[in-house]
Amino acid sequence: MSKRDYYEVLEVTKTATESEIKSSYRKLAMKFHPDRNPGDQLAEEKFKECAEAYAVLADSQKRSMYDRFGHAGVSSATGAGAGFDPSVFAEFGDFADILGNMFGFGDLFGGAGGGRRRGGPQRGADLRYDLEISFEESAKGAETSIQIPRQETCDNCKGSGAAAGSSPAACPQCRGQGQVRFQQGFFTVARTCPQCRGTGKTISKPCHACRGAGRVTRDRKLSVKIPAGIATGQQLRMTGEGEAGTGGGPPGSLYVVVHVQEHEFFRRDGNNLFCEIPVNYTTVALGGEIQVPTLDGVDKIKVPEGTQTGTTLRLRGKGMPDVNGRGVGDLFATVQVQTPKKLTKEQRHALEQLAKMLPKEHFEPRKRHDEQDERNLFDRVKDMFG
């Protein structure tokens, strides 16, 4: 099924401001909210579609990815190793979160009739863990362990919250409904039951391990497999490793957000790497071999006689591996001629001899179009190699 354009979904233009997007979303979310359209499948679809579009367009980073790459830029990639899928730019948070943030409380919709029954099975919350890794780890991939405190289902009562030998009973105040209704002017207003807080159950003998909550906080050690080629800002989704659900709901997911440390030589753009190599004037004038650092060690490459400073050499396949296994990037090494800061007597003498032999400098100033040399290395290389 093809996805509709997110801007179209939210009925805004591509240049819409953050607040325009927010207010349009708010309007549409109210209109299509399931509580206002009970049993209306189409409204529900639209509601979800809006929430998805808003999750992307409200986040400036995701929005720019979407602007550049469309749906592919913000959808989760699949594949990879056991236990997780490396979902690059995975969507964060669920609809309830977004609405919660915007309106303060979900109760806004729960109001006049038909409110969603609370206290049923609820999915556990998603968790986020920020993981810093070295540049080498991002290049080679790694396996590391992290420790996260999270809410897990209580083993003692298997999540029911009731002590051994007892079981929860229906809440007397709401008769197990989780909601109480009362008249307010013309409306019947449903509120989350204050006695059972929406669960519809009361526990006379609470489980001693979780004090009736059904969940306990535990520090859990998890092993995280980092795929080679991962970049800063990309996320690993570990399905089911978030917090335990309640009332028999499934657990949430854990999102490990990766931050890669800077490298001392290499700069990364996509899967390509860039570095600058200082060389002697004599090497580029006479031609010779230079050493270029790579991810695996050092490569020797030839520079031809008469090579100019600023020349960029390309080492194919020596860049970063693609995180989704689609090949390897290239390494671009830019030659920078070094001028000696201190000379010995002998060196000075030799250079003076050379100076006498070189033609007098009568180079013309550089032409206007050479101003591109003043732009950074990155742009120049892009021009050269496309």
Ligand SMILES: [Zn+2]
């Ligand atoms: Zn318990």
Ligand SMILES: [Zn+2]
């Ligand atoms: Zn109740």
